[in-house]
Amino acid sequence: MLWTNIFAGFGGQGVLLIGQLLAYAGMYEGKNVSWLPSYGPEMRGGTANCSVVVSDDPIASPCINMANCVIAMNRPSLDKFEQNVLPGGKLFINSSIIDKKATRTDIDVYYVPCNEIADKLNNPKVGNMAMLGAYLEATKAVDSKSVLDALLYKLGEKKAHLIPLNEQAIELGKESVRDQIK
Amino acid sequence: MAKKLMKGSEAIPEAAIQAGCRFFFGYPITPQNDIPEYMSARLPKVGGCFLQAESEVAAINMVYGAAAAGARVMTSSSSPGVSLKQEGISYIAGAELPCVICNMMRGGPGLGSIQPSQGDYFQATKGGGHGDYHLIVLAPSSVQEAVDLMHTAFDLADIYRTPVMLLADGIIGQMMEPVEFHEHEKRELPDKPWAVTGYDPNGTKPRAIVNSLYIEVDELQEMNDRLQARYKEIQEKEVMVEKYNTEGAEVIICAYGTVARICKSAIALCAEKGVKVGLVRPITLWPFPEKELVEVMAQPSVKRELTVEISAGQMHEDVRLAINGSKPTDFYGKPGSYTPTAEEIAEYILKTREA
Incomplete structure (x- = not known):
């Protein structure tokens, strides 16, 4: 099993975090993982992305050019990374704020209304978790239980009360793509 | 012990502390600021001292002082900052003191960029400052290896009384x-009778003086002979190298650090096309694994070598010296900060094969 992923969006959408949660979850499940953020003169509201690899075998390159999965949380990310999905790979689009459809026909595309799901839960911050839920449903790369364990580790006991909300967001994200899975 | 997911620039200082490092002197520069940040929080808790110096020059001279007192000490910086430290590093080499220097290379020359680069290979492996000296240069290609090499770095520094450099790039x-921070095999470490720890006029220990100034020609010669003898011993005993997929390979890639891992992905892409490519990855850049590379290249299956670096081909010069014309060698890479992709490297190998 080898999942190479690019998570992309604008700063503040939490793409680096969901990438990290996937890496932690993979590690908890005994897999090899790597998480590499794009770094540079970044700023809030600017673009952000990270490459995450989850693999049964030792990971060769942590730097991903062509990925099994691309997660695009905003339009510039879709424009930039649609071409980086391997043929037969998966592309996840935050359909709440990306008004464009994918142009590739050799890949599986999933439209996830992240912001609407977050609105439904009255918390604009959990749109990323909805996307992660969609990703988990379509790939089964890791178990969502491991993701929640990772989230608890990141949040710490003081913020543990936020777990149910995030769990709901993951669940609604999963639901949103269930009928899109071939 | 359970595995922890850690950033390289947090795992490296943690490993240093576990290796017994208690003193850190540095000056901020991207992309290694997490190292001093981590040290500033952790060192006081383990009875150590973290100090942000007023400049890189001050920091390396503080390292000089702590090393002279026999402490396990390190500094870290990135390319332009490491350039500033070169005078001090030469003094430390001349005074025959152990210390560890971490260089998270970024693009150059000048202030360059803050993206990964491998443009400091010459500076690291050929001395860097003035005079006839070498650093032992260790090049990790994963966070775990960086952790393991930190222990090696401090041990080698003590055993050979030499500065050791951990040469990584921004990606690491x-x-x-x-x-995993596991127990490390303890090497036998020499005492430090030369350390300046306070003179007792009634004691038996002779007065320790640390210095790199030898005004008399003969005395300077003696010191240089001592250094060269040590370097020879290091070259004989301390070479570390990873050979990957080399048996029966048609092409041998030579690459180090993160780039070597990208090459492993390129090797998989070439294998899909039925072309067998192997990798020789120097873990010690100095001493360079000359003998090991030559052995791999001598296999009848091997037709040529390709060095891949984020530089204009600095390590390629050492590769050429090692191979010494016995088989064709080539270089792929760019100076500055452009990290080649696995697809590009594979494409180049396949293209040059047909040519």
Whole structure:
């Protein structure tokens, strides 16, 4: 099993975090993982992305050019990374704020209304978790239980009360793509 | 012990502390600021001292002082900052003191960029400052290896009384990977009778003086002979190298650090096309694994070598010296900060094969 992923969006959408949660979850499940953020003169509201690899075998390159999965949380990310999905790979689009459809026909595309799901839960911050839920449903790369364990580790006991909300967001994200899975 | 997901630039200082490092002197520069940040929080808790110096020059001279007192000490910086430290590093080499220097290379020359680069290979492996000296240069290609090499670095520094450099790139620093801090095989370490720890006029220990100034020609010669003898011993005993997929390979890639891992992905892409490519990855850049590379290249299956670096071909010069014309060698890479992709490297190998 080898999942190479690019998570992309604008700063503040939490793409680096969901990438990290996937890496932690993979590690908890005994897999090899790597998480590499794009770094540079970044700023809030600017673009952000990270490459995450989850693999049964030792990971060769942590730097991903062509990925099994691309997660695009905003339009510039879709424009930039649609071409980086391997043929037969998966592309996840935050359909709440990306008004464009994918142009590739050799890949599986999933439209996830992240912001609407977050609105439904009255918390604009959990749109990323909805996307992660969609990703988990379509790939089964890791178990969502491991993701929640990772989230608890990141949040710490003081913020543990936020777990149910995030769990709901993951669940609604999963639901949103269930009928899109071939 | 359970694995932890850690950033390279947090795992490296943690490993240093576990290796007994208690003193850190540095000056901020991207992309290695997490190292001093981590040290500033952790060192006071383990009875150590973290100090942000007023400049890189001050920091390396503080390292000089702590090393002279026999402490396990390190500094870290990135390319332009390491240039500033070169005078001090030469003094430390001349005074025959152990210390560890971490360089998270970024693009150059000048202030360059803050993206990964391998443009400091010459500076690291050929001395860097003035005079006839070498550093032992260790090049990790994963966060776990960086952790393991920190222990090696401090031990080698003590055994050979020499500065040791951990030469990594921004990717190793920024990347998170699972790490394990396991027990390390303890090497036999020499005492430090030369350390300046306070003179007791009634004691038996002779007065210790640390210095790199030898005004008399003969005395300077003696010191240089001592250094060269030590370097020879290091070259004989301390070479570390990873050979990957080399048996029966048609092409041998030579690459180090993160680039070597990208090459492993390129090797997989070439294998899909039925072309067998192997990798020789120097873990010690100095001493360079000359003998090991020559052995791999001598296999009848091997037709040529390709060095891949984020530089204009600095390590390629050492590769050429090692191979010494016995088989064709080639270089792929760019100076500055452009990290080649696995697809590009594979494409180049396949293209040059047909040509």
